[in-house]
Amino acid sequence: MRRFGLMVLTLFGISIIIFMLLRLTPGNIADILFDAGGFVDPADKARIEADLGLDKPIPVQYVKWISGLLSGDLGISYQTERPAIQEIAPRIPITARLAGLALCFAVLIGVPFGVISAVKQNTRLDYILRVISLTGLSMPAFWLGLLILMGFVAYFGTIPIYSDAPTGFWNALLMYSVPAAAVGFRSSALLLRLTRSSMLDVLRQDYIRTARSKGAPEVVINYYHALKNALLPVVTVIGIEAAFLLGGLIVTETVFNIPGVARFLVEAVRWRDYPMVQNLVMFIAIVVVSINFIVDMLYAALDPRIKYSD
């Protein structure tokens, strides 16, 4: 319960940081609108600022935003003049599907290869796997996306295009899995490295030697005895992974032209659409902090040695 309170407090602090940061921006939306027009009538400008609530002191603007946020009213988008919630809500499932698939990809590739790399430490296979994972971490996510597009052009002559209503389950899966693989590959590289180092720690423990001396088969030792304990630190990292994944999603959605939440953040930033930007960033913060909270709880449940004082 104490940790839950701390989480709420953290989110509250984040909201202040986001709000202050966005108020640093030179020039507000009214300036930008008038920049395009060329001629500025001060009365018109003042009217628009009053409409948007920009004439009020900053603390008042903040309180208005937060109280709206708590009651589900996210304000109006400057750009589309529609309620922000209507713009954001339909994009969430798209990004959620993409993130879910990417995480599956990352775990299915990263964990088994991490185990192999650790078991075969310092062999040629280990070196190859480490170099591949390091390459994955070194490539910018958007470049990987572009390369995949290029591969599609070379082999199929077309680019996988996002559609709102894909026909059938398999088409939908295919449509999402290509960009998900682009994001997931980088995350799998991170997971591979973590699983490897965590496995190496565990494999040196006494109980592994005991298992080996009683004649347990290698597969059982590696995947049953060792992996179970090696995965504990890996689980905690999934929280960090969520943040890492989001960074990848921002550019991958841009490259593949997928209308998800992550790409929308970049668009809103370009339009200087404050209500959108602050709501989107707040949304991201809530997701990341909640995942971290859940992972913390999960960790305590998985490892009986850890107990959070309540």
Added chain:
Amino acid sequence: MSTLDFNAELAAAGANVKSRWGAVRFFIRRYPLGAAGAVIIGIFLFAAAFAPFLTVYDPLSTNAAASLARPSATHWLGCDFMGRDVWARIMYGARISLEVSLGAMLLGSGIGVTVGLLSGYLLGWFDLITQRILEMMQALPLLVLAIIMAAALGPSLHNTIIAIAIPLVPYVARVIRSSTLSLREQPFVEAAKAIGMPETRIAIRHVLPNTLSPLIVLATAQLGSAILVEATLSFLGLGVPEPHPSWGRMLSESAAEYVRTAPWLVIFPGLAISFVVFGTNLLGDALRDLLDPRQRS
């Protein structure tokens, strides 16, 4: 007291440190991948320093006749839409990449070290408040924080450096804080106190030098992530503005149009980014193995 001493670390790992070359040879033999990383970073620094001597073209001058020219003997890596030579832009782009990443790393580490040292040394309310603020900053993905910083500050070379540096601060500050916490209990710090040395002097002369080895490992890793974040910001159009040749902006969204028609515009700048970041990752891993004895096998 033990300050950071590469020779001592190398000697502990079994190197002949009598001669400087002995230590270098040992590093190469023991950490071949790390040495490869150092070579890659060397090439990167060389390209940044000698860009004008490595190409006959001006990275900014346009040439309509060479628009989207294929890679050839005259234009090694081809030309972009405006007829600008890609090889020249990559060489000069190394300067931008180096300037931004090194600037961001130094600024971020500078602030991070100061905050971490103060936090670990003063403790009390200062520590409590800064730790909470750092936690909040870390709750946002690095890239998201950099994006809003970049948006808030507006596009310029210096603002890009700041936008990348600030999100790096919490990572440095936390590492420095935790090593400061353990160092302040060490006998040599108590000894310094006992002979009446002022606290600030102890912090700077005795505690700070001992936090260097985790800092070096972290800084190498951050150089790589700063390069990646700069490339990403520029790719999204929020980073280094025209006319600076930035690797990330060479790949900006319009690059997707060229996937079909001019793949060299997509392949080479991305290779440059990946190559350099790969180098920093290799070197960072080797340095961590060397400087963190617990990882030594």
